[in-house]
Amino acid sequence: MDSLVITDACDANEQLIESGDIRILPPIFQMYGKRRAFSGRIVTVKVFEENVLVREFVASKGHGRVLVIDGGGSMKSALIGGILSNSARKNGWAGIVVYGCIRDVEDINGCDIGVRALAAHPKKPKKTGAGERHVTIRIGGAEVRDGEWLYADSDGIIVSKTELSV
Template sequence: MAAFATAEAVDNNAALIASGDLRCLQPMFQMYGQRRCFSGPILTLKVFEDNVIVRSLLETKGEGRVLVVDGGGSMRCALVGGNLGQLAQNNGWVGIVVNGCVRDVDEINGCDIGVRALGSNPLKSSKRGHGEKHVPVHIGGTLIRDGEWLYADSDGILISKTELSV
């Protein structure tokens, strides 16, 4: 992927910002993984302290997509670890954004994907299989819909209704 600058995208798309078609997530995420810059169509997931569905989605072909996991902002356990980071890389996902925690940070940092999360926690999540796929999620006051586009770099994360020119 060509280098993409979120700040430049904001500067060049004032009308999209004004209309709400281009939104910026609050700066609350830590950066993990080898890709500091990544973008792709979004697949949404809503779970709470349970990562069974996270794994099931990452076992599918990513095809350049970004998995956005609304974990309710829980910091009590991790939703993504090193094994899931490797699985995402192997299956062609470009990134994962977690409104929650990750674990196995050194392993995730070895993966050729971009990961954003609120922080890290060594505790595993439960394994009940509860959650919803392909639903609108609210993260940091921003509505994110399945099929929208995510752009992330060192400056932050943008959500766009449509694919932007890179």
């Protein structure tokens, strides 16, 4: 992310926020990873307490995109850890937002990627392969659509229908 500041983007785009073209995710996420600010086109995946689809995405080329994982807000297991965050970094993902938990916090914090998650949890996820790709998801009442744009910094996370200028 070059220098887009979330607070400035919100101040400059109040009409787009009112219309729903820009949505602000609820302030429920913890910050992990070395990148405190990141942005990119969104790729969505919906899973519940399992991460086979997540593993497939981070193993593919990210091209500066952001993976948004709807884990249903579950606090019963982690959806990514150090291995997957490092895979995402190596494959060019800008960041990962997890509506659920992560693990291997020290490994993730040492990785040059931006990660947001609800909390850390030591239990690994199941490996069933269940889930959905490229679907519209809801996080705290805010819709997140595959192909939209996500911007994250220390002040929060916003999602926009279109790319915002820096």
